Amino acid sequence: MSARRIFARPARLAAIAPYLWMVLFFLVPFGFVLKISLSQTAIAQPPYTPVFDFTAGRAALAAAFAQLSFDNFRLLLQDNLYILSYLRSLVVAVTSTLILLLIGYPIAYGMARLPQRWQGVAMMLVIVPFWTSFLIRIYAWINILQHDGLLNQILLALHIVSAPVVWLSTDSAMYLGIVYSYLPFMILPLYATLSKMDASLLEAAGDLGASPLQAFWLVTFPLSLPGVGAGALLCFIPIVGEFVIPDLLAGSNSLMIGQTLWLEFFTNKDWPVASAAAVALLLLLVPPLVLYDRLQRRQLEAGR
């Protein structure tokens, strides 16, 4: 025990450098987002009027507080564009997460039932696409889905359709891209809980007369709920703020919040409004983030 405690002190010292790094490059930047979301838009470089000038002393600071501007947030609430893109982000994230669950669960379940030595191979095969570039995998789909792409060629050759179908710039293409990209994130936590499940529980259920389907529904599924939760959060949170996939695969008539933020920032050069959109998106994500953080910590520190 005491050896542990002696070991702990230098271990804590080791954490100082990454601690400071994360405070400076992860925590402090959020302060800047908040600050700039409360400033006025200006045509300048950088394009905003700073709210606080820390060198100016306390009186000036108080005066600055008095003119904090919530205009950017008011704009977010009043302009339909923003509210619609929030709603769209939520709808897309919820729908995609459900589809991912429906597709990912049978795959994870199949993996967990493979003979032990094949499970490692299957897990590797699921992890590999996670390592290959997101962008490249989306691009691969554009290749297939474009007007004279492989999918239309096959459909035409089989006489399933008589004219090329428009796949790109549709919501279906976007959902396909999202499901494709996030599938490993859903499968891995599900597989982690399913593979740890005690097979004797299912055998007991079978001995007691449950059909395989009943055994699944009454035993396996309830026990896999932690994995379902982890997988759902791991997909839901980043999908809400997704930018690349909707930008490349969906049509441009309705935007997700990540796209709106990008547009305000890069095209309209309205940094304050972009920051306000980021703050609002972050607020939306706080509950799932807290939940996810708790799950992660429980999982990683279970071995301690």
Place this chain on the structure above:
Amino acid sequence: MKARTVTRLTRFNMTSLVLGLAFLYLPIVILVIYSFNASRLVTVWGGWSLRWYLEFFSDRAMLEAAWMSLSVAAVSATLATLLGTLAAVGLARGERFRGRALFSGMLYSPLVMPEVISGLSLLLLFVALNAERGFWTVTIAHTTLTMCFVTVVVQSRLATLDRSLEEAAMDLGCDPVRAFLLVTLPLIVPAIVAGWMLAFTLSLDDVVIASFTTGPGSATLPIRIYSEVRLGVKPEINAICTLVIALIAVIIVIASFASKLSSARGESAAPL
């Protein structure tokens, strides 16, 4: 582990596995095949050719972007591995300390944080610090993101490690630092290698954070690919993507070799 009716691998299980893996891999296979297509029209097969690879190797802007990406990835992965390993040691061996919850929160949330938020917030920091945007700002941004992944990989390896080994070393007269360097570190080296590889590939992949944090004239490869892709499919992009996939495949082979060394019992607790 006798197979009974309820625990048997059913035909349904097998079908979903095969279809799932086909779904994950087919698009990439098709992309790779098309990259060898001689025809200028991406979708018309014109026979095998290396034409688009030659095109890439004579495209100066693309090559510069590729070089930028590779150097950012190498430097940021190294920094991230250093910081992430230190963070993992602090979390796995530091017992309780003040600010621990904040620390682990800061390390776990970037794993899922939407990239637009991370990118925007870092850019605003760099602007406030008046930093010149380019290689170093992108490198710092990627280090921040990828060190969290390294932390998770190394921490889960440390969590499964037998601590009595370290304690024995200390009973035999090692101070904690020596015990760590002589006993713990050699055991977690494979996880650290895997962490570096993961950090490298994640950095090589990123468009969004790099777009926010880079400056004019220093585009990374994904930024260039992205702007080309927005204009439509080009055969040259197929070739570039295939090269990136080949590079990543090599990295995966090395990393999986490392993780095979790392887990004596053939299972790793790492979620990645």
